[in-house]
Amino acid sequence: MRSHLLNDTTAERYRSSVTEGVERVAARLATTPRPSTGLTAAELARRVEAVDLDAPLHDTIAALDELDELYLRDAIPFHHPRHLARLNCPVVIPAVLAEAVVSAVSSSLGTRDQSAGGTLIERRLIDWTCERLGLGPAADGVFTGGGAQSHLHALLLAREETKEQDPARLRVFVSEAGHVGVQQAARLLGLGEDAVVVIPTDRNKRMQTVALARELERCRRDDRSPMAVVATAGTADFGSIDPLPEIAELCARYRTWLHVDAAYGCGLLASRRNRHLLDGIERADSVTVDYDKSFFQPVSSSAVLVRDRVRGRLPDQAGKSPGTTRRLDALKLWMTLRVMGADAIGDLFDEVCDTATKGWRMLAADPRFDVVAEPQLSTLVFRYIPTAICAPFAIDRANLYARKALFASGDAVVAGAKVGDRQYLRFTLLNPETTTADITAVLDLIAGHAERYLGGETLDRAC
Known part of the structure; x- marks a missing residue:
C-alpha cells in the first residue's frame, strides 16, 4: 500500500508512527527493573514461530503491541547497571537520534552522488580517528559492519602487500587471547590450515614478545612468509593490551604487517588520563576500532584504518569497502562528538x-x-x-x-x-x-x- 511509503505525502504518518514506537521504548527503559526477564530461548522461539507472516495486522499499534510481546519486553537492557556481560555498552542519546535520521533518509555511501554530505562526514571522522591514532598524513580508512569485517579487510590488505603467490606459505600471528575473527578471516582468505600461529600470553594475558620473536624467526628459517602480526589493544575476555611498542619493533625487523585490534580499547583514544596505554599503536599498518564498544554507540559502528593509503591500496570512497551499499553509520559518532565532545x-x-x-x-x-x-x-x-x-x-x-x-x-x-x-x-x-x-x-x-x-x-x- 502506497500509504506506507515514506515521502512528502506521508510525513505526518511517519511522525506519529515513529513517535508511538519511541514512546514504547521509552516506557520500557523507564520501567525495566532487572537486566533479564529470565525467559528461555525455547519459549521465545515458540512465540516467534507462532506468528503468521502472511497475515499482516494492517495496524501500527497492533504491530507494536505484538513487538512488545515478542521482543521489547525480553530484550536484554544493556543500560541496566547489573548487566555485566560481554562488550555491550549503553548508548548515548545523540547517537540514537542520528540512528533515526540515518534510517529515514537511507543514504547509501557507495558513491558520493548517493550520499552528498554523508560521504564527507564519514571521511572527516576517518581523518579524525587517524589523527587520534597518530597514523600520519597518509592514513585513510572506511567504516565497516563490525570488528570481524574490519579484521578481514585489514588482513586482505596485508596479504596483498606480501606479493606471496602460494597462500600455504603465509603465516598470521595472534595471541592466545586474541579475537576469533582472525582465524575466521584466515579461512575466508583461503590461507592454509596452519596459517594462524597462536602466541602464548603472560600472566596478565598479554602477548609474549619473546615467543613472538621465536615464531617469526622459525617462520623465516622454514621458508615461510610472515604475512601479519595481529596485536590486541583490549582482548575480549580479559581487556588486556599487548606490548605494542615491542611488537612494532619485531614487525619492522621482520618486515611484517602489523594490525592492531583496538575494537575494545579504542575508547582510550578519547581519554584524557589513559591514552598512553595505546602508545605504539601509531606504528601499526592497520587498526580496527569499534565505536559501539567503548564510544557508547549503537551497533554497528566500526572502522578499519590504514597508515599508508597507497601501500594499503585503499581506492576512492566507492571502492574502499567490499560492500557497495553502506549505511551512514558514521553519523552516529558525528552527532555524539558534536553534542557531547570527545572529552x-x-x-x-x-x-x-x-x-x-x-x-x-x-x-x-x-x-x-x-x-x-x-x-x-x-x-x-x-x-x-x-x-x-x-x-x-x-x-x-x-x-x-x-x-x-x-x-x-x-x-x-x-x-x-x-x-x-x-x-x-x-x-x-x-x-x-x-x-x-x-x-x-x-x-x-x-x-x-x-x-x-x-x-x-x-x-x-x-x-
Whole structure:
C-alpha cells in the first residue's frame, strides 16, 4: 500500500508512527527493573514461530503491541547497571537520534552522488580517528559492519602487500587471547590450515614478545612468509593490551604487517588520563576500532584504518569497502562528538575503567574468589572458590550454575570465560552507572548460588 511509503505525502504518518514506537521504548527503559526477564530461548522461539507472516495486522499499534510481546519486553537492557556481560555498552542519546535520521533518509555511501554530505562526514571522522591514532598524513580508512569485517579487510590488505603467490606459505600471528575473527578471516582468505600461529600470553594475558620473536624467526628459517602480526589493544575476555611498542619493533625487523585490534580499547583514544596505554599503536599498518564498544554507540559502528593509503591500496570512497551499499553509520559518532565532545566520551570510558580497578581490589581482598589479573581496561575475570576442598570440575560446575541461575532470576547478567581448562566468570564493565555497590551485590549473589549448588544434592559426588 502506497500509504506506507515514506515521502512528502506521508510525513505526518511517519511522525506519529515513529513517535508511538519511541514512546514504547521509552516506557520500557523507564520501567525495566532487572537486566533479564529470565525467559528461555525455547519459549521465545515458540512465540516467534507462532506468528503468521502472511497475515499482516494492517495496524501500527497492533504491530507494536505484538513487538512488545515478542521482543521489547525480553530484550536484554544493556543500560541496566547489573548487566555485566560481554562488550555491550549503553548508548548515548545523540547517537540514537542520528540512528533515526540515518534510517529515514537511507543514504547509501557507495558513491558520493548517493550520499552528498554523508560521504564527507564519514571521511572527516576517518581523518579524525587517524589523527587520534597518530597514523600520519597518509592514513585513510572506511567504516565497516563490525570488528570481524574490519579484521578481514585489514588482513586482505596485508596479504596483498606480501606479493606471496602460494597462500600455504603465509603465516598470521595472534595471541592466545586474541579475537576469533582472525582465524575466521584466515579461512575466508583461503590461507592454509596452519596459517594462524597462536602466541602464548603472560600472566596478565598479554602477548609474549619473546615467543613472538621465536615464531617469526622459525617462520623465516622454514621458508615461510610472515604475512601479519595481529596485536590486541583490549582482548575480549580479559581487556588486556599487548606490548605494542615491542611488537612494532619485531614487525619492522621482520618486515611484517602489523594490525592492531583496538575494537575494545579504542575508547582510550578519547581519554584524557589513559591514552598512553595505546602508545605504539601509531606504528601499526592497520587498526580496527569499534565505536559501539567503548564510544557508547549503537551497533554497528566500526572502522578499519590504514597508515599508508597507497601501500594499503585503499581506492576512492566507492571502492574502499567490499560492500557497495553502506549505511551512514558514521553519523552516529558525528552527532555524539558534536553534542557531547570527545572529552565527555573519554571521561565515561575512564569511569568504567576506574570502577573495574575498584572491583579488582574488592575481589583480590575477598577469600571467596580467585581473580585472574589486574584490569588494564574494564574487564574482571574471576571465579568462586568454596572454603571446603572440592574437585576442580565441581568448582567449574558451581560457577556455571551460578551464572545460569543469575540469568534465570533476572538479578544480573554475567559472562563466562575459560582460563586454561577451568571455568571462570567475567564482568565487562561498560556502564558508567554501575557502582561498586552493584558489584558487591552481584558477587554475593554468585557466592550464594554457588554455595547452594555445592550444598545440594550434588554435594556427595562433587566434593
